[in-house]
């Protein structure tokens with residue numbers, strides 16, 4: 001027992017990731033099943049330079065982001081090599097590596113992003129990556145903000161306005177804090193202000209984000225298949241959100257900030273609003289949606305470029 005404890009201490013020494021599962025140190029093999037990668041020397045060499053992990057809901061969007069960030073940071077692939085989906089075999093997530101940046105889609109909702117975060121945190125641990133920042137670049141509904149606004153999350157809250165990510169573990173509720181890194185939020189908002197109304201970066205603000213487990217009833221919509229409340233009750237709830245400084249509503253920020261806080265990994269949630277929920281439930285047209293989705297790309301790319309200059 002003493003010997004294996006020593007091994008564990010060695011493996012975890014000097015690492016900034018906190019609260020890592022101590023059983024990992026004695027695992028001989030680890031297959032990161034949903035991203036189709038395996039703990040190995042090859043994996044360590046291939047991923048040790050990662051500094052930024054950018055996550056967003058859809059595979060197509062994160063493929064686009066991969067191309068966009070490649071151009072922005074001037075990353076050159078070897079001649080004749082195209083950007084490849086590293087996790088293609090798993091068919092669950094699509095992941096691309098562009099030098100120090102990973103672009104990966106997380107699907108919809110906390111269970112989906114939770115599985116991916118577990119495997120990505122193990123990936124950066126096995127690869128010995130240092131000083132990694134995670135971003136969720138996504139879409140959301142706004143509360144009292146104009147569609148197209150970028151909201152940088154100050155803290156994620158659940159449907160009861162608690163800044164806590166809850167998960168049932170071994171029959172008990174496990175609670176993790178979801179307040180976001182204030183310094184990082186400010187840095188991103190500052191870049192936003194610097195470029196506001198320039199280069200396709202429009203209004204940027206920060207505020208609380210309500211994270212729901214559903215798009216319809218869970219977000220107080222009147223247009224789902226089920227609805228046991230009336231329009232007044234819905235508006236009452238949305239106004240209560242606004243009065244509690246909630247600026248947007250989406251579906252992953254609670255797990256994202258809860259797990260990354262717990263691991264002591266720097267992280268930020270940057271989402272563009274597709275509707276002002278105080279005015280309705282339907283999101284903007286497909287074309288406008290595509291246009292808006294590029295806004296968080298641009299903001300995060302500016303941040304990454306600035307950081308790479310100083311690294």
Ligand code: R2B
Nearest residue numbers: 057108109139250251252
């Ligand atoms: C925003 O958009 C998706 C639902 O349409 C969900 O992933 C989210 O958080």
Ligand code: URA
Nearest residue numbers: 139140141249250251
């Ligand atoms: N995503 C959400 O979760 N809610 C919205 O209203 C829009 C996008």
